[in-house]
Amino acid sequence: MKAYEMQQFGIDNLQLVDRETPQPKGHEVLIKFHAFSLNYRDLMFVDGRYNPRAKFPAVPFSDGAGEITAIGEKVTKWKVGERVCPIFMQDWRDGELSAAKSKTSLGGGGDWDGVLREYGAFDEQNVVKIPDHLSQEEASTLPCAAVTAWNALAVSGNLKAGDTVLTLGTGGVSIFAVQFAKLFGAEIIATSSSDEKLAKVRGLGAIETINYRTREDWDKAVLELTGKNGVDHVVEVGGAGTMAKSVNAVKAGGHVAVIGVLTTAGDFNPISILIKAVRMHGIFVGSRTMFEDMNRAIEANKLKPVIDKVFAFGEVREALRYMESGAHFGKIVVRM
C-alpha cells in the first residue's frame, strides 16, 4: 500500500512510500481510507513544533474516514463494507482522560502511526460509525476538530439555549464550534482577520462578528455587544496571544475552553481568572463516547461539515502549505 512517511521534520520531507498492507488480527478491523482532513496539529507535527522527540519513521495525520474491507476472526461489532473513522486517542473510549490515554493519539510521533496511508488496522472498539448523510470527505473532518469543539461546548461547557459563545478565527475547530452553538440555540459572536470570512460565518448563524485585525481590542467590542457582561463561553484557540483578551471577554463565572496555541507570544496575568471566578477548562479532543454522542447530534440535525478545499492524495504538501497560509475557512481535506 501507499503511505506518507517522514524520516525527519519538514513539509518537503514527507515521502510517499510503499508499505506492507496490514492484515487484521483478532479484534481488529482493516480500514481502506478514502479521505483525510488536516488539523493545525498536523502542520505543527510535520514542521517539528508538536513533538520534537517524535519517533521516525512516522506516518502523520490523525483524521481519516474509510470503509471496512476485512475483519479479524474475533470481531463482532462490525461487518465488511461499513463506513468508519478511527478515534483520535485510541485508548480514550470513555470516562476521564489519563496520562496513559493521552499517549495513544494517532499521528503524534508516539507509538501510534497516523492515518495518512491507504489502509490501517484498528481495534474494533476504537472506530466509530460515520453518519449516513455524510460523504467520506465530510466524515474525515470529525475525529479531531469536531470532537474538540463538541467537548468544549456540549461536554465541558454544558451549553444551553440562549448562552452566548465567542469563537476566535474561522479555522476547523472554530467553525465546528459555530455550527454546534447554533444547533444548541446559543448566540454566537465570531471573530476573524477577514471581512469576507466574517460574512461567511454570519451565514452559519453568528449574530455578531468582529474583525480582530481592524479591531485589536476585540475583547472590548465583545463587552460592548453583551451590555458589559461578557459571554458565557469562549472557544479559546489562540493561546498566549489571545488568552488575556478571552478572559476579559468572558462573563464572571463564565467558561473558557482552553484549546489552542495558534499564537505563542503574549503576557497574561491570571489574576482576572480568580477575580471573575472564570472556569478555565483544558480540552484535549475527546473520547469515543463524546464522538458517538456528537455523531447522533450531527445525524439528527443533518449537520454538514464546512470543507474549504479538497486536495488529491499526491498533493499533501500543497494542502499543508495551504493551511499554513491561513486562507482557509473551516476544513481542508485530502481525497485518496
Ligand SMILES: NC(=O)c1ccc[n+]([C@@H]2O[C@H](COP(=O)([O-])OP(=O)(O)OC[C@H]3O[C@@H](n4cnc5c(N)ncnc54)[C@H](OP(=O)(O)O)[C@@H]3O)[C@@H](O)[C@H]2O)c1
Ligand atoms: N486541544 C485540543 O484538543 C485541540 C484540538 C484541535 C485543535 N487544537 C488547536 O486549536 C487551534 C486551532 O486548530 P485548527 O485545526 O482549527 O486550526 P486552523 O483550521 O488552521 O485555524 C486557523 C485559523 O485560526 C485563526 N487564527 C489564527 N491566529 C489567530 C488569532 N491571533 N486570533 C484569532 N484567530 C486566529 C485564523 O482565522 P481567520 O483567518 O478567520 O482570522 C486562521 O485561519 C490550534 O492551535 C490547534 O493546535 C487543539
